[in-house]
Amino acid sequence: MHQQKPDPLWNKSPTPSKAKTYKPADFQLAADLSHCLCPAGKRLYRTGKNCTLNGYASVRFQGALRDCEPCTQRPQCLKDPAKTRARQVTFLQGKRDDTPSYTDLMKPKIDSDLGKRMITQRFATVEPVFGNLRGNKRLHRFTLRSKAKVDGQWKLFCLMHNLEKLAHHGYAA
Template identity: 60%
Template structure:
């Protein structure tokens, strides 16, 4: 990499893998495998379904594309404008930049459907290779005892394992990935001869004692914009905003892909592909204006 300092690099500093015929494109992971191409993004007005900004980038990371679009639509925003984006644009850095810029936004995370009762049982409706295949996740039984199987004492000096032995505190104010936790470890005199050792330790031949941690929540001193956004998404307003996003932008992509037959870009080079993407979005806008005029 040092021999080619001018290579295009990702946010993590790694060079983009490209090819000789179109060095501005990037490898994309799709449902049909890995292809060489571009990512087309569009900002759409919720009231009129008019595309107010369209961009093409040679990257497979949508997270890097949110802020350029937000900056591009600034002339169209008012103090009452709210932005909404899907989970591909969700990252701590993006949410921090939006919060510091005073931009009102709702950007869902990858797990928001699992927290929303409206999507319960959705896995059974996904595409299946045959009618008898059900893609719902199979809940696997834990091989070892989980922290929920241990009982924490009222004053928290120890906890009790399923065998009735005490595990003693070896860390009352620890931090794991921003979470506050209390750690407890068992004594060798209790764990080694314990009849439930195989159910408690993953490797009883090499590990003599069990350790367990009880998490108490996030540390207040750490600002986690992702946690704040999760609370916004899970609110009644957030759920309405996410539903409104589906009805706003997804029909545009469906129109361009199915009605306009834009199944793939036919040009090479970012400038040409960007022009092709903008042209299709322009045709969509013309149709929308015509429908509004003659409606």
Template identity: 45%
Template sequence: MPEPKFRSRDPQLATAKRHRRPTDRRRQDYRSKRRWFRGDDFTYDEATERLVCPAGQRLYRCGHDHITAQGYRATSYRAPKTACLTCELRDRCLQHPESGNPRQVRVFHGRVTETLTSRMKDKIDTPTGRQIYSRRLGIVEPVFGNLRAQKGMNRSTLRGRAKVDTQWKLYCLVHNLQKIARHGRPIR
């Protein structure tokens, strides 16, 4: 399975953003000006076991901790509706201030259950895993790109696993025949 965020966890690429072009950085600044308050803008008050928002209001806990589909334990908090309705920071805090809904925040406490994708990520994050996974970019991604862009395989036009499987294999067959036919010829 593709794991597009594997580079963001690679310690060797921790400082890679310093190579960003100025245009990218400008866009980043623009985005950061527009951003809303995130979870780390809220502080946890151990005495009351509540979150405190940038406006100083206490968010109360909603229900018990739950496990997300990705296997993370999370706690949900919600601000009192009356506090958000009159808050001066609501434009910076609520994505839809006109809706009248209060702010909700989820706090994550790390992964507690192992899933197939978490096992895959743990494997990719080893030095050997990184080396093997990076080969995927050179081996299989060009094939997907060719099938999509050159042969028009943007989606299956059939329904049902057997038919989709057959259609996919036909595209792969054509791709392989083309490779065999062009083998040894200079690339133009």
């Protein structure tokens, strides 16, 4: 039987906070980066060389199953102890290189006068139409079968979109 979810705007009870798990700062990293020690004193072994995580050089470690599975601190160490067998932890070492990201390269182009004009022209494309049909009209999938019927349903939704534009903005005769 379907049970309706409670309305998040009406339910004012505080949400229960997630259990706090150990962070990488709680682990002791060896000086030679060969291993680290967990808060329970067990050794985690290095599981990769030259790891990159979001542009940062990183060092990854994983605990041995013989140490992690019987550990008493498992609930504080793992987010989901039922699914995860051994703890993994990653230490970030700093940016991999100083080359700028694609986002940093695009910022001056977008902030220029030409870029601002180009961004304003994107509002006249078909993308807002798809967003309106999907978000406001809830056309997530077609309810009819066959190409002719789907075409008719699509044209009906497009007609509704265009009539709504005329109603809200008027038209120049």
